[in-house]
Amino acid sequence: MGQSRSPLGVAELERVAARGWRAPEEEALGGWLLRAAGGFTGRANTALVTGDPGLPLGEAADAVGAWYRARGLRPGVQLPGVASRPVDAALAAAGWERGEDVLVLTAPLVPGAADDVPVELAPAPDDAWLAAYREASPAARAVLTNAGRVVFAAVRPEPGGEPVAVARGVVTDDWLGVAALTVAGQHRRRGLATAVMGALTRWGAGQGAHWVYLQVAASNAPARALYRGAGYVEHHRYHYRWAPEDA
Structure with missing residues (x-):
């Protein structure tokens, strides 16, 4: 990017x-x-x-x-x-x-290249997705699904199994918003976050998005490094x- x-x-x-x-x-x-x-x-x-x-x-x-x-x-x-x-x-x-x-980070949307990590995309989160995100309340489900063009990404080692990485993508106008990116502790540093981001950017491009935004806490150094390496820059705080x- x-x-x-x-x-x-x-x-x-x-x-x-x-x-x-x-x-x-x-x-x-x-x-x-x-x-x-x-x-x-x-x-x-x-x-x-x-x-x-x-x-x-x-x-x-x-x-x-x-x-x-x-x-x-x-x-x-x-x-x-x-x-x-x-x-x-x-x-x-x-x-x-x-x-x-x-930090609110942005970048021009460039679809990520597909790799050998299968990423499932679904129009709504199932219970296992919500459990992986660690938010299964009715309030969480209401906010997560309250959008027209929204998708829920998951990496599942077994079909229909528990996800080890999840994220949410939403397209508003020509912007893709990425949120809820969560990777299980024992599965980190294996490229799963990059694979999920790639799948979401490919989906966003198919929805007509040209830009990406996301939010990250200033204290979250690993996530900031991941996004910096992918070309995201700070827009504002x-x-x-x-x-x-x-x-």
Whole structure:
């Protein structure tokens, strides 16, 4: 993969990613997007801060807090890129707790070459796929399947057996989003992640995608090295802020 610059800015790419990882419940607050999914993942249970909420910042924070507490969730926001820094600073001053940085990586989509690792692609995750991903809750299934063009990759040593590597791909507009890449501990460093990524990029190309994005925690050095070696570059970062527990 080359290292051409992404055609989308931070806010635009975050909105594409939000459409590829959709919560069952969503509501707009001006340019912000409130999302609730029973607590499964930060992305599906925080307000995406892009644009103007249409309220003074203090009132917007109160509205976010009330919305999430009404659903039994801890209020949180996702703060991408430099444009969210004023909101970040205000919430920090109000005692909202900061999460670690998450890197959003992008690359032009170049279909990966097929190799001798068979990768199964399915339109929905079965119970074994969810177990390999270590998320089998109804909330997880609801978010994972809430997309039009979505596929679930799995490497299974035996047909119909337990997967040793899984990942999810989704195409939104001309972007392939890759998530949930998980390789069982005893099967790592065998090229399975590369094989799964190759299968997903071939599928994405067939769906008309021209770009790929994915998210990786800043602390996940092995994954960052894998993606760097495959040509992915950092587009931007985001982090979460969570309302004080005793608020």
